[in-house]
């Protein structure tokens with residue numbers, strides 16, 4: 473039997489179809505944010521406790537309170553005041569579960585109706601959870617496991633937004649664990665743009681190491697023979713259309729001659745080409761030299777496509793050692809375009825591309841020449857759905873993230889955010905976020921958050937589960953890092969002593 477929370481009362485404001493209040497049973501453990509259920513003529517109504525109020529008739533009249541308190545005898549010694557203290561909970565009606573599933577409630581509940589603890593199945597159905605989905609935590613207020621349907625979560629992209637330290641990367645690791653644990657035929661390829669080297673620890677974890685490949689930044693390479701002159705020119709926006717045409721001709725001739733060529737061969741070919749004016753040649757050569765200096769270009773792609781996108785497996789592009797933003801953007805732009813094109817032609821499995829620090833790669837404001845990866849990521853955001861090419865954009869500065877990309881992320885997972893501008897921005901870009909919910913975002917504890925959008929029927933507060941895989945050393949807190957350093961030094965001294 474579900475616990476009885478209380479009884480609906482008649483107030484000046486209700487019950488209405490949208491709100492009602494109930495007086496809380498003395499034994500019931502009721503908190504703000506919790507869900508309630510009650511039987512109505514249309515079916516089972518689900519509501520959320522928006523607020524709880526205490527009242528006591530003895531303390532309603534200021535003059536009598538003052539009178540008694542100043543007489544030297546406190547009220548609670550004269551009257552049974554504690555017996556007259558009531559808790560009244562105000563509830564927002566969220567929907568009614570009837571014969572045809574969940575619908576808006578269209579008729580008010582009656583005063584006197586019993587308010588009950590919700591049935592977990594009903595609650596799970598209300599939020600649209602899926603038992604076979606990705607299990608990422610539990611409801612903040614009830615013991616209901618939160619499993620999100622894979623398609624609903626990923627098909628139309630997801631954004632994870634919060635200040636740093638709130639638990640974004642931790643949650644992303646939990647999502648990756650879930651994706652790697654699916655049946656082989658249900659697996660998708662997961663590719664992470666790892667700006668801080670936080671995901672490399674999957675390779676050290678016994679359960680996931682066989683499915684994980686790490687590609688360190690110094691090994692990542694763009695195979696020039698696979699690149700179009702168009703892409704190259706995109707990486708150097710100063711190149712004019714005429715210069716680009718000349719470059720295209722040279723590259724075409726090289727491609728015809730030998731299959732693979734690097735930047736040195738390309739520069740030589742431009743130098744030796746007869747048909748190009750000297751001024752054009754100079755610009756092209758200096759542009760190409762600049763690109764060569766990034767160290768990103770070689771004869772062959774690395775990782776090759778088959779290593780980058782493997783069904784049910786994780787590929788980590790560890791670009792934590794890359795400092796230059798432009799270089800990072802080039803690498804990400806190239807890999808993202810390659811993945812998207814390959815997925816369009818169906819040669820790789822459906823994939824999820826996770827982009828940490830997404831505001832660096834898909835910025836809102838930056839000029840085109842310093843936003844080299846914005847074009848392709850926005851394209852995936854807009855068109856990826858048709859090809860099952862999904863994005864997960866992670867950012868601690870949502871306001872700097874492209875609005876176009878963010879609005880194409882149909883599920884937002886929001887952990888603690890304190891900056892009022894970011895909160896305002898999120899309020900505008902996430903549908904279904906009421907002001908009362910937005911207010912709670914700034915005080916969310918680490919590892920908790922709210923999910924809104926496509927993946928759930930109604931905004932959902934979640935306590936995210938702990939990761940089962942080995943956590944990364946890179947995400948350590950100062951306290952942990954200090955302790956780890958201390959222990960390491962002490963061990964060294966001990967070893968040295970025992971050696972002498």
Ligand SMILES: Nc1ncnc2c1ncn2[C@@H]1O[C@H](COP(=O)(O)OP(=O)(O)O)[C@@H](O)[C@H]1O
Nearest residue numbers: 635636637638639640641642919936937938947
């Ligand atoms: N769900 C969680 N359960 C327990 N601890 C968590 C959880 N999420 C985050 N943490 C803790 O918070 C720290 C910071 O999380 P992290 O994901 O690195 O934050 P962010 O990526 O948002 O900067 C983690 O190292 C971990 O100790």
Ligand SMILES: [Mg+2]
Nearest residue numbers: 637640641642
């Ligand atoms: Mg992080």
